[in-house]
Amino acid sequence: MMYVKAFLVGGIICIIAQILIDKTKITPARILVTLVGLGVLSVAVGISDKLVQFAGAGFTTPIFGFGIALGNGVKKAIAEKGWLGALGGGLTATSIGIGAVIFLAVLIALFAKSKDKS
Amino acid sequence: MIRMGSTVIFDEPPVIESWASVAGNHEKKGPLGSYFDIAEEDTTFGHKTWEQSESAMQNMAFKTALEKTSFQADSIDYIFAGDLDNQCIASSFGLMSFNIPMVGLFGACSTMAEGIALSSLLLAGGAANHCAAVTSSHFCSAERQFRYPLEYGGQRPPTAQWTVTGAGATILSKSGQAVASGNPKIRAATIGRITQLGIKDINNMGGAMAPAAADTLTRFFQDTGKKPDDFDLIVTGDLGELGLSLTIQLLQAGGYDCSDRMNDCGCMVFDNKDKHYGSGGSGCGCSAIVLNSYILGQMLAGNLKNVLFIGTGALMSPTSTYQGEIIPAIAHLVHIGI
């Protein structure tokens, strides 16, 4: 059941983004930034846990989930470390993903290059 | 040379001595594929960077055009060359080895027409006997500079155009100095003005450039008193499907009906049905390879007698785009007649 809900919720988030791309002049970068912001906001207003309980990866796999992780990270870090946690909590919580992306990117760039698309 | 309004009429018209085109893989598969002098499936042309590949295409295009004449490189007095890479490096590196005095141009996709117009002015003015106009674009070098990395998985809007991989070279001689005196000649040239009608969308170059094409064509008709019927083909490069249709409408609004004889290099170079290319081809190389293969070939064969060739360029940069500016556009016209 969770898989069905993840599929539907994740799919619908992508449809909303697709409609914005096709129908408006809003650039994809702005749409992604907005989704991240909404993720943080969902933590701030206290609904993120309920959302994730409901559809799991349907909410965490889209870039919206990056926002949830940032928001939760800050909250947790402030509880544990006090005010400095406000600065580092978001990055700490998302550091595994960002670290993985940077490392993989540089590793791949050692071996692979862009293919001729012309 | 007679100046009428902003159009220069050449009473001793410079002669197109020879021409050559180098094209890439998609262009080879397109409807004009068999007309290009060189068409390679491997558009790296054996080089490590796309900028080197593009330089190599310019080098080959000029060399091939030169080989079709009886001249050595040192007979060419001036080269007019430009491209889309920042600071026109494809031209500088591609033409470095020839040791010919060079004038670098940036006219975006209007560069071919701009180079031919300037060459003609110099030849007709008596400052040179032989000139060359060379330009190129490469899909990969343009993508990485203006849009996204090649492996980025984004979609292109249907109004976007596809940068042509290709280079074209035209060698022109002063009237009386030409060996191939039966070749097509440059009868007139109209230098374009910076024109805009408020379009900002960088994914709609055709829409941004159509007013410039219409402006230059209208001025040419007004200056010379000629009518669209006087020409077998009025060809812009490169507005794409949308831009071509808009240009025709703008001209109609001004009282010039060109709809039955107008075409666009961006619509000719690729199969229009294939939405892979969006609204059509673009880039300096697009009008360069269409002119320096099919169009001049058809003129030499006698199938086309009078052609208006209008190079259209979008003169924005990534900086001006991010600063929210409109897209300034320009169109240079040359009247080629046999």
Next chain:
Amino acid sequence: MPSDQVNKVNSAQYKKMVEEQAPKSNIGKDCLMAFLFGGSLCVLGQIAFDIAKSAGLDKDLASAVSSISLITLAAILTAFNVFDDIGRIAGAGTLVPITGFANSVVASAMEFKTEGFVFGTSVKLFVIAGPVVVFGTVFSVIYGIILLILKAMVVDVGL
């Protein structure tokens, strides 16, 4: 403007013409593809999460494993030069999930290595993904500051 003198159409009329005549995206097909690809990637993320969880990891770490799985998938598809072909079909379906983030970073790394690993790859790594990281971080810090203020005002925010 000079163009208005020769062209008989003004900017406002012209913009309307362009808007009306511009070819439109096939939004039905685009949305269907976005739904199918986006949904499937979320299911993959859920499967990776469940496997990690059943291996004994806590919720946060399992979530990280789920992200890394999709990041690795996208990175490999990019390295083998096929992600862009998929993305052209899937649109927001691969862009919005974490796969789009990974692709934009890996593609930049590969593209700009011709300018060297220092000035090319490293400098341009976040040329596309930068805004997401920058704004995400800024949003989280703003949220943190708001939390601190509320806490100082002795509002119960669960801290």
